[in-house]
Amino acid sequence: MCCSCNIFYPPSFSLETQLLLCVFVFVEFIWCTLVRFTVYCFCLISLVDEAAREKLAPFSALSKDESYQSRDLETATQQEAKHLYDAKVQPTTLLPKQVGNMYTASLYAAFASLLHNKNDSLAGKRVIMFSYGSGLTATMFSFQLQNGQHPFSLLNIAMVMNVSEKLKSRLEFPPEKFVKTLKLMEHRYGAKAFVMSKDCSLLASGTYYLTEVDSMYRRFYAKKPGDGDNTDPMSTC
Ligand SMILES: *[C@@H]1O[C@H](CO)[C@@H](O)[C@H](O)[C@H]1NC(C)=O
Ligand SMILES: *[C@@H]1O[C@H](CO)[C@@H](O)[C@H](O)[C@H]1NC(C)=O
Numbered sequence: 091m092c093c094s095c096n097i098f099y100p101p102s103f104s105l106e107t108q109l110l111l112c113v114f115v116f117v118e119f120i121w122c123t124l125v126r127f128t129v130y131c132f133c134l135i136s137l138v139d140e141a142a143r144e145k146l147a148p149f150s151a152l153s154k155d156e157s158y159q160s161r162d163l164e165t166a167t168q169q170e171a172k173h174l175y176d177a178k179v180q181p182t183t184l185l186p187k188q189v190g191n192m193y194t195a196s197l198y199a200a201f202a203s204l205l206h207n208k209n210d211s212l213a214g215k216r217v218i219m220f221s222y223g224s225g226l227t228a229t230m231f232s233f234q235l236q237n238g239q240h241p242f243s244l245l246n247i248a249m250v251m252n253v254s255e256k257l258k259s260r261l262e263f264p265p266e267k268f269v270k271t272l273k274l275m276e277h278r279y280g281a282k283a284f285v286m287s288k289d290c291s292l293l294a295s296g297t298y299y300l301t302e303v304d305s306m307y308r309r310f311y312a313k314k315p316g317d318g319d320n321t322d323p324m325s326t327c
């Protein structure tokens with residue numbers, strides 16, 4: 091029914107286990123993402139869920155190209171996948187939704203969201219990390235989570251990440267200021283021989299930040315002092 095299934099799931103994978111949790115990132119423009127996501131869900135449910143397989147059977151006659159275009163298939167698939175989506179994907183969407191596209195960091199932001207939202211129920215669970223972008227490349231890997239010894243217990247990691255507080259401490263800027271900042275970034279993109287503004291009052295304690303790019307494109311960084319590390323010789327603010 092779905093020709094790309096074997097790309098995502100080699101037959102040797104145990105689907106029931108792999109499906110326990112699934113980190114999914116939206117990194118591409120939305121239509122494309124939805125279509126691919128539909129196919130993705132389609133693959134999952136048509137393989138693991140007998141009832142869903144029956145409901146989607148009428149679409150099995152569609153060719154691969156027709157299946158990409160079919161709105162009915164998209165709707166039916168999303169309906170069938172909703173409970174799986176809510177249980178396995180939705181908890182990973184907090185930071186991607188709140189912060190927006192972070193490109194390379196997106197997958198890990200999704201993982202951080204999962205650690206935050208499911209902090210007390212993750213030990214022993216398997217996570218699938220799957221990302222794709224505008225090119226032809228996609229990556230999928232999986233791992234199993236275990237509680238490490240303190241400070242590496244899953245709950246402590248979630249506490250240190252402090253996701254809710256970090257989201258709450260975001261600052262609001264008017265669009266004009268945002269545009270101005272983007273213009274500056276555009277101007278400096280790939281540029282050399284510039285020094286950054288010294289003002290780092292908006293950065294959180296402990297943040298590493300760029301101070302300068304010299305004429306040989308060497309980048310220099312400093313760290314804003316954090317609690318308990320005021321001895322950093324690189325600190326400049
Ligand atoms: C743990 O998960 C619960 C439920 O999602 C959430 O309310 C809480 O803030 C999380 N705790 C941490 C430390 O992330
Ligand atoms: C989380 O952030 C808040 C506000 O910045 C801070 O008061 C609190 O100590 C932080 N918690 C942890 C565990 O770092």
